[in-house]
Amino acid sequence: MYNPKSQQAETFINHAEIMDTLAFAKAHADDSSLCTEILAKAAQKKGLSHRESAVLLLNSDPKITKAIEKLAKRIKLDIYGNRIVIFAPLYLSNYCINGCVYCPYHSQNQHIVRKKLTQKDIIKEVTALQDMGHKRLAIEAGEDPVHNPISYILECINTIYHIRHKNGAIRRVNVNIAATTEEEYHMLKNAGIGTYILFQETYHKESYEKLHPTGPKHDYAYHTEAMDRAMAGGIDDVGLGVLFGLENYPYELVGLLMHAEHLEAVHGVGPHTISIPRIKRADDINPDDFDNGIDDDTFAKICAIIRISVPYTGMIISTRENQSVRERLLPLGISQISGGSKTSVGGYVKPETNKENSQQFDVSDQRTLDEIVAWLMKLGYIPSFCTACYREGRTGDRFMTFCKNGQIQNFCHPNALITLQEYLQDYASAYTKQIGEMLLPRLFEQIPNSLIREKTKQYLDDIAQKNMRDFRF
Numbered sequence: 001m002y003n004p005k006s007q008q009a010e011t012f013i014n015h016a017e018i019m020d021t022l023a024f025a026k027a028h029a030d031d032s033s034l035c036t037e038i039l040a041k042a043a044q045k046k047g048l049s050h051r052e053s054a055v056l057l058l059n060s061d062p063k064i065t066k067a068i069e070k071l072a073k074r075i076k077l078d079i080y081g082n083r084i085v086i087f088a089p090l091y092l093s094n095y096c097i098n099g100c101v102y103c104p105y106h107s108q109n110q111h112i113v114r115k116k117l118t119q120k121d122i123i124k125e126v127t128a129l130q131d132m133g134h135k136r137l138a139i140e141a142g143e144d145p146v147h148n149p150i151s152y153i154l155e156c157i158n159t160i161y162h163i164r165h166k167n168g169a170i171r172r173v174n175v176n177i178a179a180t181t182e183e184e185y186h187m188l189k190n191a192g193i194g195t196y197i198l199f200q201e202t203y204h205k206e207s208y209e210k211l212h213p214t215g216p217k218h219d220y221a222y223h224t225e226a227m228d229r230a231m232a233g234g235i236d237d238v239g240l241g242v243l244f245g246l247e248n249y250p251y252e253l254v255g256l257l258m259h260a261e262h263l264e265a266v267h268g269v270g271p272h273t274i275s276i277p278r279i280k281r282a283d284d285i286n287p288d289d290f291d292n293g294i295d296d297d298t299f300a301k302i303c304a305i306i307r308i309s310v311p312y313t314g315m316i317i318s319t320r321e322n323q324s325v326r327e328r329l330l331p332l333g334i335s336q337i338s339g340g341s342k343t344s345v346g347g348y349v350k351p352e353t354n355k356e357n358s359q360q361f362d363v364s365d366q367r368t369l370d371e372i373v374a375w376l377m378k379l380g381y382i383p384s385f386c387t388a389c390y391r392e393g394r395t396g397d398r399f400m401t402f403c404k405n406g407q408i409q410n411f412c413h414p415n416a417l418i419t420l421q422e423y424l425q426d427y428a429s430a431y432t433k434q435i436g437e438m439l440l441p442r443l444f445e446q447i448p449n450s451l452i453r454e455k456t457k458q459y460l461d462d463i464a465q466k467n468m469r470d471f472r473f
């Protein structure tokens with residue numbers, strides 16, 4: 001029986017409930033007055049149930065799709081403004097004992113080069129990332145208790161936080177490692193991580209077991225219940241995601257939203273972020289081998305529906321997607337993107353040749369971080385390197401309270417300007433700097449609170465004139 005408050009995977013992600021939801025959605029998808037009613041509810045920015053979202057997803061009327069996208073754009077602007085937070089992935093190790101059939105790091109892949117960064121390597125990689133201008137990383141590692149035990153991950157986090165190079169610093173480390181125990185999540189919490197990210201890959205248990213034929217990840221319940229252990233271990237901010245293309249997308253969207261509802265029901269706070277990766281080509285992986293690929297229009301609709309269904313959950317799109325797809329998705333709800341990414345182990349210092357390929361997927365958006373920053377500003381967005389919330393203790397339900405009462409706007413906008421000013425002073429090309437310096441005064445005028453505006457002015461001047469850094473609200 002479906003119960004969002006249960007702590008058992010198959011009860012809170014209940015197959016019968018998903019099938020029932022999809023049958024209901026199919027039966028009512030053409031009911032335009034119901035869709036209009038659901039959209040009116042979504043416009044209140046209190047979210048939608050998985051059943052309501054499914055009805056919108058299966059509706060095929062282009063007018064309704066337009067209305068969904070229009071509302072997603074409005075909600076995105078109301079809650080996140082035109083800021084886009086930037087991060088980069090850092091691959092620590094591609095040793096892995098799992099058999100995920102969609103990932104080139106799977107243990108049977110004999111021709112991928114296996115690498116693991118030493119602490120010295122990490123200093124070099126992070127220095128290169130700092131020199132690009134990054135302040136926020138997502139560390140990634142395969143599951144391998146011998147090569148990548150928790151002690152290794154903790155050592156890496158500690159190293160990363162202590163690297164100081166010129167004006168550079170990594171101020172927030174998010175972690176994407178395999179499902180683990182409550183005790184190890186507690187260790188990650190104590191190491192000062194930002195968000196713990198774990199993609200479900202697919203919510204469909206039978207497919208999940210086929211796609212993960214070997215290794216500890218085969219255990220659907222252990223994987224699906226990981227976020228509950230993470231939260232019990234003290235991690236406030238968790239990031240969900242499915243790999244679109246593995247299973248049929250309506251099933252996945254319903255599962256994803258049920259997972260968000262479950263976290264809210266049990267822990268009082270939903271997911272901090274949702275990522276929406278699509279399966280991509282990589283060594284030993286051909287996306288055409290998977291039957292459930294989704295086209296760009298469907299992908300955009302999914303993005304918009306997630307935005308209106310969980311308005312206060314950040315949404316992430318990576319360099320798996322090319323510039324034009326990213327450009328299309330940004331206004332529909334995306335709040336974070338990666339930039340200048342390398343998906344190979346050690347790739348920031350030494351670009352790889354095909355022969356020594358260790359990357360997890362082909363990067364579609366290969367532009368530099370500087371090009372991404374300039375592109376965002378030209379599109380009217382504010383690139384933000386802000387990491388303030390977790391450093392100010394605004395995490396979990398505290399963070400969500402600020403989000404829901406709108407106060408977060410008093411932090412995000414000035415913090416975006418402060419961190420953009422740092423980027424322009426320290427890392428931007430002359431061209432990017434010119435665009436940024438034209439933009440900043442206008443953005444500064446948009447700070448509504450006069451006290452905050454005054455303080456921000458002081459911070460911006462101190463960064464430019466006194467070489468001071470790391471101001472935040």
Ligand code: SF4
Nearest residue numbers: 096100103105106142
């Ligand atoms: Fe290993 Fe993760 Fe790749 Fe699976 S998806 S093979 S767990 S690195």
Ligand code: SF4
Nearest residue numbers: 386387388389411412
């Ligand atoms: Fe994110 Fe908080 Fe910074 Fe806003 S103020 S961009 S929510 S870290």
